[in-house]
Amino acid sequence: MAPVGAGLWRTLRAHQVYGANTDVGKTIVSTVLCNAVQRQEQRAAFLKPVSTGSLDDADDRHLKRYGVGTLTKCLYQFDEPVSPHIAARQKTIPRDDDLLASIHKTLSDWARTDIDFALVETAGGVHSPGPNGNSQADLYRPLRLPIVLVADSRLGGISSSISAYESLLLRGYDVQSVLLFRDNYYQNHEYLGDFFRNKSIPLVPLPAPPARPSQTDASALAKDEEAMSAYYQRVSRESDIMRLLEEMNARNTERIERLEEMASRAQDLIWYPFTQHHGMRPKDITVIDSAHDDFFQTFGSSRSEKPDSELRPTFDGSASWWTQGLGHGNPELSLSAAYAAGxxxxxxxxxxxxxxxxxxxxxxxxxxxxxxxAKVFYTDNGSTGMEVALKMGLRVSCDRYGWDAAKEQISILGLKGSYHGDTIGVMDCSEPSTYNKKVEWYRGRGHWFDFPLVKMVDGQWKVEVPADLKAELGSDVEFDSLGSVFDLQTRLSSETSLRYKDYIRKTIKDLVHRHGMKFGALILEPVILGAGGMLFCDPLFQRCLTDVVRDHPELFSPNPPSPKDASSWSGLPVVFDEVFTGLYRLGRPTSASFLGVHPDIAVNAKLLTGGLIPLCTTVASQEIFDTFSSPEKSDALLHGHSYTAHAVGCTVAVDSLKAMSDMDSNGSWEKFKTDWSQKDMAPANASVPDVWSVWSQSLLQDLSRAESVESVFAIGTVLSISLRDAQGGGYTSTAAKGLQQQLAIGSDQFNVHSRVLGNVLYLMSSVTSKPESLPELENLLRSSLV
Incomplete structure (x- = not known):
């Protein structure tokens, strides 16, 4: 299903009409505005997406009768005079995506004609349900049309009007104007006029329409129609209405002008992260107007010279640098954040x-x-959370082994290509690379093991051993399925496991005894090393590395004290950096579970808050916590941030964890799992773990056979494509640029914003992505590569 873009046209001023309540006069206000537009010798149109009740009382019929010259259309008509979700029970219900697509197409068609102004009128109040039972405020959000809010002039109308406004504001709508009827008794228009004036939103009070006739005979109805016609002729001429229309026109123009200049202004004012600005031009900067679900709404990226809309759906291919979990603009998380902020x-x-x-x-x-x-330490982001983990790990090792870090260097063990952040401490926990070797304070304190990689090549899963390690680790191994790669229960008793452990043990022994190195922690990114180039490490190698470190404390100290109990750390404290791979990114609550390992320290961020707000946690054992406990203040973990345990972030994180846990248990990912169980898993092998991806197995098969593709893999929400590069790849490679540019051009329906890591292009979805929403993206990948 192709995504629906937001609506913004140069030739068509399109607005959505919401009511603060039911029966507040939305259709009367729409008729007034359309008649006023017609008086300006412009053409107006009125769209009612969903209408319920008798055709004689239908809102589009009212506009056809009184909106002189106004083009009218209703997309879905239900006979019962009840809420759309009830009326739709006996009919064929349009999917929300289909309804949105019909609205967008109708407005785009009008934008190509002589229509200058269009209103899309909702049913009932802001939160009245649509045909599928979803709140209209959420249903219509992808369109993000500017809002005309019809306030309530009745008793209680001040409260309902402000509540409606705040509900729209929380969902990212722009309320551009407010109208309501004057009531000389309640005088809501005076109070609300001051309220909205302080928000720089114009409010226009209208004369109350003629009272509805108590009689229903032909004579009474004729008089009512005559009175309403006279009312519309009079009110549509009022100067306040004309000024409001001019302001609505100006705001539409100003919005487009702001978007047009954003890229050039950004180039003048902003220093971007991980960006070489030399040769950068404004056209290289993506202008994002808004975001919803898996998509940005971007300006100026259309393929067509006459676009349907100035805004185009752009798939957020990096999940906004790996943070997005529950979709952009998630209303539940927005409400959580607002509650905590308040x-x-x-x-x-x-x-x-x-x-x-x-x-x-x-x-x-x-x-x-x-x-x-046992203990949770709060920080602001993954890099600082890893700084805390490093302080914890080094302190407890020095304490146990009697080392003095002020007099001797304490290093770490890790993997080549690992990267744990940009702060200076954890930067030293990575080998020299493009990221750090030009940083003046960088020293690089550690040893980093090279390791076998998991990948699919020409339709076959394999573990590929680095060429210079084949003598120690053996040859490449092919597997029937990705699940078999993760079947550590079987693989731990294999010859490969013995080779891995022997190589790791000998290497550490040589580093310590021959080179005199001291190690304070083992730091791993479980399963996938992200910033290093989406390196999918053989899980058996990471498991063996952890086992060797824990099972052989004598490697690190000649007379190591015995661990206190089974939960005590041994050899070195094991630190798992799950900032990227944790919390359902790979389809499970933790990536540690793929290795069958319980680390001593773990760091989580990114998906922790579902992609809404920065927050990080460093979790540690009671034993590690106790090491910092003494009568001396200087022995405490002296680390903190002004916004430590930010209440807004913590509240959002609680709800984010619950939402993801619910999806894990309620079958939300069952279709994805079924695809992988049918095509990837070996049914006869009951020990094969549950490993799956939102990206289809057929896509991997197709891409892995493409001439320009060296290898692919997918797990959870992550898809990685390694392009062939005669120069050998690496972070400075440009091999993936061509594919990145192809995706940026995209199709007629949408394009893709992606990031590359040298010759690797990766894509990520949200955990909320639906099976029906990804095939279009997969087809775009196929057409770009196969």
């Missing part, structure tokens, strides 16, 4: 506590399901 704002955390931080700590420990974990 309740707390931000409050001091050191030596204090608030409910969101306590609830998140409790829920996170249950989600991670690691018997070693």
């Amino acid at each position: 309740r707390y704002g931000h409050v001091m955390f050191a030596g204090a506590v608030h409910e969101p931080a306590l609830a998140l700590a409790d829920n996170l420990l249950k989600t991670l399901d690691n018997p070693r974990f």
Whole structure:
């Protein structure tokens, strides 16, 4: 199903009419505005997406009768005079996506004609349900048309009008004008006029329409029609209405002008991360007007010279740098954030506590399901969370082994290509690379193992061993399925496992005894090393590395003390950086579960808040916590941030974890799992783990056979495509640029914003992506590569 774009046209001023309540006069206001437009010698159109009740009382019929010259259309008509979700029960119900697509197409068609002004009128109040039972405020959000809000002039109307406005605001709508009827008794228009004036939103009070006749005979109805015609002729001439229309026209023009200049202004004012600005031009900058679900709405990226809309759906291919989990503009998370902001704002955390931080700590420990974990430390982002993890790990190692870090260098063990952030401490935990080797303070303190990679090549899953390690680790191994690669229960007893462990043990022994190195922690990105180039490490290698470190503490100290108990760390504290791969990114609550390992310290961020707000947690064992406990203040973990345990972030994270956990248990991903169980898993092998992806197996098969593709893999929401490069690939490779540019051009329906890591182009969806929404994107990939 192709995505629906937001609506913005140069030739058509399109607005959506919402009511603060039912029966507030939306259709009368629409008729007034359309008649006023016609008086300006312009053409107006009125669209009613869903109408219920008798045809004689239908809103589009009212516009046809009184809106002189106005073009009218109704998309779906239901006979019962009830809420659309009830009326639709006995009919064929249009899918929400189909309804939105019909609205967008209708408006686009009108934009190509002589129509200058269009209104799309909702039914009932802001949260009245649509045909499928979803709130209209959420249903119509992808279109993000500017709003004409019809306020309520009756008793209680001040409250309902402000509530309606705030509901729209929370969902990212722009309320551009407010109209309501004057009532000399309640005088809501005076109070609301001041309220909206302070928001720079014009409010226009209208004379109340003629009272409805109590009689229904032909004579009474004729008099009513005559009175209404006279009312519309009079009110549509009022100067306030004419000024309002001029302002609505100006705002449409100003919005387009702002979008047109954003890229050039950004180039003048902004220093972008991970960007070489030399040679950069405004056209290289993506202008994002809004975002919804998996898509940005971008300006100026259409293939057509006469676009349907100035805005185009653009798939957020990097999941906004790996943060998106529950979709852009998620209304539930927005409400959570608003609640916490209203309740707390931000409050001091050191030596204090608030409910969101306590609830998140409790829920996170249950989600991670690691018997070693006991304490949660809050930071702002993944890099600083890893700084805390590094401080924890090095301190406990020095304490146990009696090392003095002020007099001798304490290093870390890790994997080649790993990267844990841009702050100076964790930068030293990575080997020299494009990211860090030109940073003046970088030293690079550690040893990083090269490792076998998991990939699909020409339709076949394989574990590929680096050429210079084949003598120690053996030859490449092919597998029937990705699940078989993760079948560590079987693979741990294999010859490969013995080779891995022997190589790792000998390497560490040589580093410590011959080269005199001291190691304070083992730091791993489980399963996938993200920034290093989407490197899919053989899970058996990571498991063997962890086992060797824990099973052989004598490698690190000649007389290591015995661990206190089974949950005590041994050899080195094991730190898992799950900032990228944790919390359902790979289809499970933790990526550690793929390895069958309980780390001593783990760091989570990105998906922690569903992609809404920065927050990070570093979780550790009680034993590690106790190492910092002493009578001396200087022995404490002296690390913190002004916004530590930000109440808004913690509240959103609690709801985000619950939403993802619910999806895990309620079958939301069953279609994806079924695709992989039918085509990937070996049914006769009961020990094969549950490994799946939102990206179809058929897509991987097709792409892996493409001439320009070296290898592919997919797991959870992640898809990685390695392009052939005669120069060998790496971060500075340009091999993936061509594919990136093809996706940026896209199809007639949408395009793709993606990031590349050298010769690797990766794509990620949200965990909320639906099976019917990804095939169009997969087809675009096929057409670009196969």
